[in-house]
Amino acid sequence: MVYDGRMAYTVKRLATLAGVSIRTLHYYDEIGLLKPESVRPNGYREYADESLLKLQQIRFYRELGLSLGQIKAIVTRPDFDALSALESHRQALQGQVERLGRLLRTVDDTILHLKGRKEMDRKQLFEAFSEEQQEQYAKEAEQMYDPEIVRASQKKWKSYTAADKQRIGDEGNAAYQAIVAAIPLGPSSPEAQAGVERWRRHMDSFWTPGLEQLLGLAELYNNDPRFKANFDKVDPRLAEFMRAAVTIYVERKK
Amino acid sequence: MVYDGRMAYTVKRLATLAGVSIRTLHYYDEIGLLKPESVRPNGYREYADESLLKLQQIRFYRELGLSLGQIKAIVTRPDFDALSALESHRQALQGQVERLGRLLRTVDDTILHLKGRKEMDRKQLFEAFSEEQQEQYAKEAEQMYDPEIVRASQKKWKSYTAADKQRIGDEGNAAYQAIVAAIPLGPSSPEAQAGVERWRRHMDSFWTPGLEQLLGLAELYNNDPRFKANFDKVDPRLAEFMRAAVTIYVERKK
DNA sequence: ATAAACCATAACGTAACGTTAATGTCAAGA
DNA sequence: TCTTGACATTAACGTTACGTTATGGTTTAT
Numbered sequence: 001m002v003y004d005g006r007m008a009y010t011v012k013r014l015a016t017l018a019g020v021s022i023r024t025l026h027y028y029d030e031i032g033l034l035k036p037e038s039v040r041p042n043g044y045r046e047y048a049d050e051s052l053l054k055l056q057q058i059r060f061y062r063e064l065g066l067s068l069g070q071i072k073a074i075v076t077r078p079d080f081d082a083l084s085a086l087e088s089h090r091q092a093l094q095g096q097v098e099r100l101g102r103l104l105r106t107v108d109d110t111i112l113h114l115k116g117r118k119e120m121d122r123k124q125l126f127e128a129f130s131e132e133q134q135e136q137y138a139k140e141a142e143q144m145y146d147p148e149i150v151r152a153s154q155k156k157w158k159s160y161t162a163a164d165k166q167r168i169g170d171e172g173n174a175a176y177q178a179i180v181a182a183i184p185l186g187p188s189s190p191e192a193q194a195g196v197e198r199w200r201r202h203m204d205s206f207w208t209p210g211l212e213q214l215l216g217l218a219e220l221y222n223n224d225p226r227f228k229a230n231f232d233k234v235d236p237r238l239a240e241f242m243r244a245a246v247t248i249y250v251e252r253k254k
Numbered sequence: 255m256v257y258d259g260r261m262a263y264t265v266k267r268l269a270t271l272a273g274v275s276i277r278t279l280h281y282y283d284e285i286g287l288l289k290p291e292s293v294r295p296n297g298y299r300e301y302a303d304e305s306l307l308k309l310q311q312i313r314f315y316r317e318l319g320l321s322l323g324q325i326k327a328i329v330t331r332p333d334f335d336a337l338s339a340l341e342s343h344r345q346a347l348q349g350q351v352e353r354l355g356r357l358l359r360t361v362d363d364t365i366l367h368l369k370g371r372k373e374m375d376r377k378q379l380f381e382a383f384s385e386e387q388q389e390q391y392a393k394e395a396e397q398m399y400d401p402e403i404v405r406a407s408q409k410k411w412k413s414y415t416a417a418d419k420q421r422i423g424d425e426g427n428a429a430y431q432a433i434v435a436a437i438p439l440g441p442s443s444p445e446a447q448a449g450v451e452r453w454r455r456h457m458d459s460f461w462t463p464g465l466e467q468l469l470g471l472a473e474l475y476n477n478d479p480r481f482k483a484n485f486d487k488v489d490p491r492l493a494e495f496m497r498a499a500v501t502i503y504v505e506r507k508k
Numbered sequence: 509a510t511a512a513a514c515c516a517t518a519a520c521g522t523a524a525c526g527t528t529a530a531t532g533t534c535a536a537g538a
Numbered sequence: 539t540c541t542t543g544a545c546a547t548t549a550a551c552g553t554t555a556c557g558t559t560a561t562g563g564t565t566t567a568t
Contacts (some may be wrong), residue, residue: 012514016438017445026517027556042564043516052435064357068555090361097354100347107318107344181306184270191271266545280548281525296533297547322524 008037009047018055033072034058065093156206168205175199179242180235187244196242196249211250218246262291263301272309287326288312319347407460414459422459429453433496434489441498450496450503465504472500 015022028034029045034055036045054075061071160168179195186192203209209217221227221239231239269276282288283299288309290299308329315325414422433449440446457463463471475481475493485493 010514013439013445017435019438021557023556023558044564064361087365090358090365093354093358093361097351097358100351100354103318104344104347104351107347111341111344181271184273185267191267264545275526277525277527298533
C-alpha cells in the first residue's frame with residue numbers, strides 16, 4: 001500500500017492511531033456512533049480520513065465522563081448545543097469533586113479513628129447540652145417551667161463526673177439516632193417506640209419525668225427554637241417525629 | 255407485633271431502616287455478604303439485630319467507593335487489616351480528585367473555547383518558534399550552520415504578517431501532531447511518512463531544504479537541547495521518532 | 509506454498525443491582 | 539369465612555461499555 005494523498009483506515013490502523021481497541025470500533029459501529037465510510041465486499045470496514053478526528057472527539061467527550069448516548073447526541077447532530085451540554089456536565093463534575101472531597105475527609109477521619117487518635121461522633125446532637133448552654137437554658141427555663149425541677153435537674157447533672165457526662169451524652173445520641181432511623185417506619189412502629197423508651201430512660205439521668213412531662217418535653221423540642229435548631233441539625237424531621245412518637249407512647253402507657 | 259426487647263427484622267424493615275432496597279438485601283444474601291440469621295419455614299428471611307449495624311457498615315464502605323468484594327473481605331474477616339485497605343483506598347480517591355480537577359479545567363477551557371473567548375492548542379510546540387526565541391537561536395545557529403540559509407530563513411519569516419505566522423504555526427503543530435499520532439504505527443508506516451511530507455512542506459515557509467538538510471534538521475532536533483526540550487513537551491519520543499522517520503523518508507526519495 | 513498478520517461475526521462475562529413476572533403467605537376487616 | 543392488601547419468595551432478563559475467547563475467512567510477505 002502506498003500513500004496516495006487520500007487514505008482509508010483499516011480497523012487496526014484507526015484503532016492504533018486513536019489508542020482504542022478494535023472491539024471499541026466494532027461496538028461504535030454497532031450502536032451507530034461511528035460507522036465506517038464503506039464496507040468492502042469481503043466485509044472489511046473502511047474508515048474515512050475524518051473518522052480519526054471524529055473518533056478523537058468521541059474519546060474527548062468520554063474522558064469528560066459523558067455516556068456514549070450523550071456523545072452520540074452531540075456528534076451526530078451538528079446543531080446540538082454542545083455548550084449547554086458541557087455546562088451542565090460541568091455542574092455534575094463539580095458535584096463529583098465536592099462529593100469526593102467529602103469522602104476523602106471521611107476516609108481520613110476513619111483512618112484516624114482506627115488509629116485511635118480521634119473519636120468520631122462525640123459531638124452531634126448532645127453537644128447542645130454542653131455546660132455553657134446548660135447554664136443559659138436554665139436561667140430562662142426556670143421562668144417557663146417548674147423551677148423546682150429545673151434546679152434539681154441542674155444539680156443532678158453537675159454531680160456527674162466528666163466520664164459520666166460523656167457516657168450520658170453518648171446514650172442520648174444513640175437514642176436520638178435510633179429514633180431518626182425509625183422515621184421511615186412511622187411513629188407507631190416498634191422501632192420508634194423502642195427509641196422513645198430508650199430516650200425516656202436516658203432522661204432519667206437528669207430527672208424522672210412523668211408521662212405528661214414527656215409530652216411537655218416533646219412540645220418543648222418543637223417550640224423552643226434553640227432546641228429545635230439542635231434537633232434540626234440531626235434531622236429536620238426529628239423534632240416533629242418525636243412529638244408524634246411520644247404522643248403515641250404516652251397514650252399506650254396510660 | 256409487640257416490642258419484646260429482642261427484634262428480628264423482616265426484609266422490608268431492615269431495608270427501610272438502612273435505606274436500601276429489598277433487592278439489595280437479596281443480592282447481599284446471594285453473594286454471602288449479609289445472610290439472614292435464619293429462614294422461617296415459609297421461606298421468609300429473618301435478620302438479627304446486629305444485621306442493621308453490619309449493613310450500615312457495609313453501606314459506609316460502599317459510600318467510600320469500595321467494591322462489594324473488598325467489603326466482604328473486610329467485614330467477614332475481623333482480623334482483616336482495614337487500616338491499610340483504607341489507606342490504599344485513600345490514595346485512589348485522591349487520584350480521582352486530581353483527575354476530576356483536571357477534567358474540570360479541561361471542560362472550562364472547552365467552554366471558553368466554544369464561546370470564542372480563547373484559543374486552545376495555539377501554544378504547544380510551535381511556540382518554540384516565537385519571535386524572541388527565533389532571534390536567540392539565530393545568533394548561535396549562524397555559527398553552526400550555513401549563515402546564508404539562516405539569514406534567508408529569518409528574513410522570510412519576518413516578511414510574514416501576523417495572520418500568516420499564526421497559520422504557519424498551526425500548520426506546524428498539525429504536522430507534528432500527525433507524526434506523534436503515527437508513533438505507534440512505526441516510522442515506516444504510511445501515516446508517519448505522510449506526516450514527514452507534511453512537515454517538509456511546512457518547512458517551505460522558512461526555506462526549502464534539500465533532502466540531506468532534512469536529515470540535518472532531524473539531527474538538530476535531537477541534539478540541540480532547546481529543540482529537544484520543546485519536542486519533549488509534546489512527546490518524549492517525538493524527536494527520536496522523527497529522526498527515524500525522516501531517515502526512511504530520505505532513503506526512499508533518493 | 510505457507511505462515512503471519514489481519515479481518516469478520518457471534519456470544520458470553522463483567523458489577524451491582526433495577527425491574528418485571530409469577531406465585532405464595534399472612535393479618536385484618538366485611 | 540372470604541377477600542383484600544401488604545408483604546414475602548424465586549427466577550430471569552436489562553443495564554454500560556466494552557474485554558475476551560472461539561471459529562473461520564482474507565491478505566500479505568517470504
